[in-house]
Amino acid sequence: MTDHIDIIRVEGSTRHRAQKRFQLYGLLAVSLSLAFLFIMVGSIVLRGSSAFRQSFVQVEIELPADAIDPDDVRGTRFGKFLKQALRNKFPQATTQKDKKQLYKLVSATAEYSIREQVEDNPQLIGTHAKIWVRTSSDVDIYLKGYVDTDLDESKRRLSDQQLEWLALLQQENKIESRINTKFFTGGDSREPEQVGVLGAVIGSALSLLVCFLLSFPLGVLTAVYLEEFAPKNKFNRIIEVNINNLAAVPSIVFGLLGLAIFLNFFGLPRSTPLVGGMVLALMTLPTIIIASRASLRAVPPSIREAAMGIGASKVQTTFHHVVPLAMPGMLTGSIIGMAQALGETAPLLMIGMVAFIVDVPQGITDATTALPVQIFLWADSPERGFLEKTSAAIMVLLAFLIVMNLVAIILRRRLEQRW
Amino acid sequence: MNSIVMRENINTMIEHSDFAPENSIISAKNVDVFYGEKQALFNMNLDVVENSVTALIGPSGCGKSTLLRCFNRMNDVIPICHVEGSITLGGQDIHASNVDVVSLRQKVGMVFQKPNPFPKSIYDNIAYGPRIHGMTTSKAELDEVVEKSLKRAGLWDEVKDRLDKLGTGLSGGQQQRLCIARAIAVQPKVILMDEPCSALDPIATATVEELIDELRERFTIIIVTHSMQQAARVSMHTAFFHLGNLVEYGATSDIFTAPKDERTQNYITGRIG
Ligand SMILES: Nc1ncnc2c1ncn2[C@@H]1O[C@H](COP(=O)(O)OP(=O)(O)O)[C@@H](O)[C@H]1O
Numbered sequence: 001m002t003d004h005i006d007i008i009r010v011e012g013s014t015r016h017r018a019q020k021r022f023q024l025y026g027l028l029a030v031s032l033s034l035a036f037l038f039i040m041v042g043s044i045v046l047r048g049s050s051a052f053r054q055s056f057v058q059v060e061i062e063l064p065a066d067a068i069d070p071d072d073v074r075g076t077r078f079g080k081f082l083k084q085a086l087r088n089k090f091p092q093a094t095t096q097k098d099k100k101q102l103y104k105l106v107s108a109t110a111e112y113s114i115r116e117q118v119e120d121n122p123q124l125i126g127t128h129a130k131i132w133v134r135t136s137s138d139v140d141i142y143l144k145g146y147v148d149t150d151l152d153e154s155k156r157r158l159s160d161q162q163l164e165w166l167a168l169l170q171q172e173n174k175i176e177s178r179i180n181t182k183f184f185t186g187g188d189s190r191e192p193e194q195v196g197v198l199g200a201v202i203g204s205a206l207s208l209l210v211c212f213l214l215s216f217p218l219g220v221l222t223a224v225y226l227e228e229f230a231p232k233n234k235f236n237r238i239i240e241v242n243i244n245n246l247a248a249v250p251s252i253v254f255g256l257l258g259l260a261i262f263l264n265f266f267g268l269p270r271s272t273p274l275v276g277g278m279v280l281a282l283m284t285l286p287t288i289i290i291a292s293r294a295s296l297r298a299v300p301p302s303i304r305e306a307a308m309g310i311g312a313s314k315v316q317t318t319f320h321h322v323v324p325l326a327m328p329g330m331l332t333g334s335i336i337g338m339a340q341a342l343g344e345t346a347p348l349l350m351i352g353m354v355a356f357i358v359d360v361p362q363g364i365t366d367a368t369t370a371l372p373v374q375i376f377l378w379a380d381s382p383e384r385g386f387l388e389k390t391s392a393a394i395m396v397l398l399a400f401l402i403v404m405n406l407v408a409i410i411l412r413r414r415l416e417q418r419w
Numbered sequence: 420m421n422s423i424v425m426r427e428n429i430n431t432m433i434e435h436s437d438f439a440p441e442n443s444i445i446s447a448k449n450v451d452v453f454y455g456e457k458q459a460l461f462n463m464n465l466d467v468v469e470n471s472v473t474a475l476i477g478p479s480g481c482g483k484s485t486l487l488r489c490f491n492r493m494n495d496v497i498p499i500c501h502v503e504g505s506i507t508l509g510g511q512d513i514h515a516s517n518v519d520v521v522s523l524r525q526k527v528g529m530v531f532q533k534p535n536p537f538p539k540s541i542y543d544n545i546a547y548g549p550r551i552h553g554m555t556t557s558k559a560e561l562d563e564v565v566e567k568s569l570k571r572a573g574l575w576d577e578v579k580d581r582l583d584k585l586g587t588g589l590s591g592g593q594q595q596r597l598c599i600a601r602a603i604a605v606q607p608k609v610i611l612m613d614e615p616c617s618a619l620d621p622i623a624t625a626t627v628e629e630l631i632d633e634l635r636e637r638f639t640i641i642i643v644t645h646s647m648q649q650a651a652r653v654s655m656h657t658a659f660f661h662l663g664n665l666v667e668y669g670a671t672s673d674i675f676t677a678p679k680d681e682r683t684q685n686y687i688t689g690r691i692g
């Protein structure tokens with residue numbers, strides 16, 4: 001007979017409690033960070049989602065054939081027809097002040113929108129057309145329910161008179177809320193109802209492309225040289241330490257460097273994705289080098305021995321075996337580095353990517369802005385209408401980031417090989 | 420380590436390693452190896468007989484791997500490692516300035532302790548060596564080399580239907596035979612094996628041992644092993660090392676039945692290890 005062997009777990013033993021406590025702390029930390037993330041994203045979505053809709057108003061507009069040359073629609077001013085149409089709709093607006101308020105119901109860019117619609121549809125000329133145009137931002141914001149009508153009239157952007165007109169238009173179903181496609185297809189604008197993020201998105205994408213094309217080959221080659229070929233001497237130790245230091249340099253310093261060297265010395269064009277990408281490449285390079293070296297180090301030495309054992313030279317061993325095995329890690333590292341670069345604002349401000357540019361860039365030498373700078377610009381604008389646009393642009397930036405990280409994950413899954 | 424003991428070792432070593440075969444392919448003369456300040460091999464003299472199996476035995480850390488890696492200059496890649504003395508392959512000094520390490524390693528292949536196939540297809544594992552050395556001119560010729568190498572390594576029947584599958588997906592024993600096939604594919608003269616069976620189960624070990632027995636007709640094999648039985652089974656000659664010295668070297672049967680040195684005797688009877 002053996003003695004009783006005690007293997008029963010003792011609840012409440014010190015070891016047991018320590019483990020439970022630790023698990024609790026971990027859980028607490030995770031839920032706390034999740035909560036913060038949730039609050040942050042939630043508040044952005046709450047504030048920003050209304051930016052994806054825009055109010056439109058229908059105007060019945062007289063387009064006299066004798067005043068519009070069908071061959072020169074572009075040169076025609078439609079403002080006066082629009083104003084006439086508005087006055088016809090609300091004839092009681094007779095004073096200068098009332099008329100001004102009346103015109104302010106529609107977007108300041110409405111006459112261009114009418115022009116475009118007439119250009120697309122020349123048979124409208126000479127008719128009594130019903131045309132939908134954007135409301136002004138103030139009206140849009142009111143219709144989205146952001147304006148407290150109990151407030152004294154003097155403290156509101158819209159007067160009682162204007163609200164009355166709007167109520168009438170709503171009754172006649174002449175106001176509609178539509179999906180704001182312009183936000184995804186347009187560039188920047190002075191008018192909040194008219195802005196789009198496409199210019200900034202393309203600007204960011206082009207900058208990142210330049211950044212990747214410059215920093216990835218350079219970073220990977222540097223890492224391969226330092227990790228596989230460089231003799232371990234004092235000189236290379238110094239280079240190594242400095243690369244690590246470079247990764248910690250504040251990004252604005254790189255912006256200043258870009259301003260001094262790329263713009264002032266080499267005379268490259270200001271505000272362009274070319275220079276933006278170069279500056280971001282400077283910043284990303286250390287990250288890529290460090291990530292690439294780590295993934296080179298993670299390649300088991302047995303693979304190097306195997307290749308050298310059958311007579312592969314150092315270069316063959318490195319480029320046939322080690323680099324392909326390290327590639328997934330290098331790519332993920334680079335994409336993470338670039339995701340960081342995507343959010344960088346300060347260095348881009350230094351090289352003039354903060355300029356107000358309406359056109360969507362066509363190439364890397366067109367002046368443009370970038371998403372984070374666009375967010376900064378809109379956040380800095382006093383108009384109430386920019387508030388929702390700012391949050392919406394942040395959502396676009398986050399989506400861009402998520403896409404980049406997904407690409408990193410997919411690449412990694414695809415390329416990863418087991419040994 | 421006690422340096423007085425070491426002096427003594429060197430003296431006894433000279434006394435016992437008087438085995439000087441005629442038909443030697445590799446010959447080490449007065450080889451000293453250092454890792455930084457630390458000396459790992461002391462005044463090594465060893466002649467390896469052509470087309471035979473030579474076993475290197477001895478306790479851990481006595482320098483067996485170090486010596487093996489001298490023969491194909493794999494120690495070159497360890498920055499702190501420093502080799503002195505002369506090593507000849509077929510009469511040529513392998514440290515001569517006109518020697519191409521790449522050609523040397525083609526002639527002196529190596530199989531490692533842990534099977535290390537490339538994470539590529541079985542076919543590419545074998546084909547890689549002939550490709551980089553430009554040994555074949557056509558795809559058909561390469562196919563033939565792959566087939567022949569796999570057959571010689573006794574692996575052909577097991578893998579002929581899945582040559583495009585990952586080499587790393589094979590079992591441990593198959594992987595090690597794949598590595599042997601990979602070494603054979605570049606037509607070496609000598610194959611160095613560093614404890615090739617230490618990561619394998621007994622059945623896989625037996626298969627590899629049989630393979631070694633067949634290979635010795637074409638190749639000179641130098642095998643480091645921890646297992647006395649294995650040395651006795653596969654080798655013709657055995658060298659016993661202790662603390663960086665060659666203690667005794669001779670026909671395997673002599674070493675195992677009538678060791679001259681007390682340390683050899685202690686080791687093979689399991690008293691030091
Ligand atoms: N890369 C290395 N750096 C420093 N010392 C080493 C290295 N490789 C081996 N040594 C030392 O050299 C001696 C012999 O090692 P090794 O040849 O691996 O022995 P064995 O293969 O007989 O077990 C050991 O003392 C070991 O610590």
Ligand SMILES: [Mg+2]
Pocket residue numbers: 483484485613
């Ligand atoms: Mg060893």
